[in-house]
Amino acid sequence: MKPVINFMGIRHVAFAVTVILTLVSLGSLAVKGLNFGLDFTGGTLIEFAYEKPADLNKVREQLRGAGYEDAVVQSFGATTDVLVRLAGDDPQLGNKIAAALLEADASNPAAVKRVEFVGPTVGEELRDQGGLGMLLALAGIMVYVAFRFQWKFGFGAIVSLIHDVIVTLGVFSFFEIPFDLTVLAAVLAIIGYSLNDTIVVFDRIRENFRLLRKAELIENINISTTQTLLRTLATSISTLLAILALMIFAGENLWGFSLALFIGVSAGTYSSVYIASILLIWLKLTRDDLIPPVVAEEVDERP
Incomplete structure (x- = not known):
């Protein structure tokens, strides 16, 4: 059996880092806002x-x-x-x-x-529709994960996705990097990528609840994350290398798009391992949560 990495042993440090990054990003967005490009400002x-x-x-x-x-x-x-x-x-x-x-x-x-x-009216409409599309995507993902797994999984997934989006937007706000439609497209792509990583870990956690009957939740998460680590690293590194090539060779027009993807993929890999799993611990996920409720059948008492 492969050695199990104690990912959750540093969960408190990871949580502190998450809080700091999120607060800095939100503060920058509140104070400086986003440097909207011509797509939005006209x-x-x-x-x-x-x-x-x-x-x-x-x-x-x-x-x-x-x-x-x-x-x-x-x-x-x-x-x-x-x-x-x-x-x-x-x-x-x-x-x-x-x-x-x-x-x-x-x-x-x-x-x-x-x-x-x-005109700026068209830009405002694009900005509003883009923001609405992002919110609808997050809401749809939460509903899907809640039905596909369990509501605690859905909550963990949506919080990790929100973290990825906030950190990406925070970097663009803090360094005043132009935010245009290509960057918005990258943010929507980040949501899909991060969800895929999270679902892989969640699926293994759910499977190990059936296989490792004596394992506690933290032990289950460590084992599941270790088992999916090679797949996560292979996917993330190959994706980041492709994005890095875009940043270097694709030119100025796609630099913001590539940068947003690079930040989002990095944050998504981190949040899939820590944020989503830590929330499962806080919500006290148990094996019983994954057992479907028994529906009582009506008995026909007529003679």
Whole structure:
């Protein structure tokens, strides 16, 4: 039999770390808020057509040199088409940026194809719908886990997921990293990833309640977590390596998305081992909780 790692032996330290991270994240969100990107705050969208394939990094440097530090530059369709998004509603903004780019590099001139203004009302609607979608996802997960396992498992899973989301948002708030739709998509992906890790541990705990009849809850959790550790590490490390590759090679447009995933996957691995399991101890999960209630059958007393 493999040696059992005493994960729950440091549960009080883990709880203290969890409380500190959560409070710091909530404090930053309350004081500083999130640095919403143009997807949520509104701004101007300008599409350029270059004569030759455009170098996005070079375009970003040219815009920063011209005083447009907050401009978001991305490829749009062909390699000669570039999309620029930045704050402001000046009708002449597209021509001004085109002139700045031409002045910086006359060898590959850019022509303005279209200029669109996205108002803050649309951004607020996207933000509200994104937040509502996150809440609905958490509520649906809690209902699923409660029916699939037991309500104590459901409560533990939802608290660990909320922790992962709060920590991820807290990092973005504390360091004032732009929060746009790609980051919101990453946060929703984090919920699904973290739930998968938690379900694997929960399923083994439930199975070991039947196999290890004399084991106490803490011993069961240690054994179950040890048994699933290799699977958890293999999944987390491979996922983090793929995300790290995105952070390094995917460019500036996907950096926030990749960073959110990196933070969320790391927090999700931690919360699956400690937060969710610690809550099972606090809620005093027993073997009897997993026994389905007996439904009394009606007896027909008619002769």
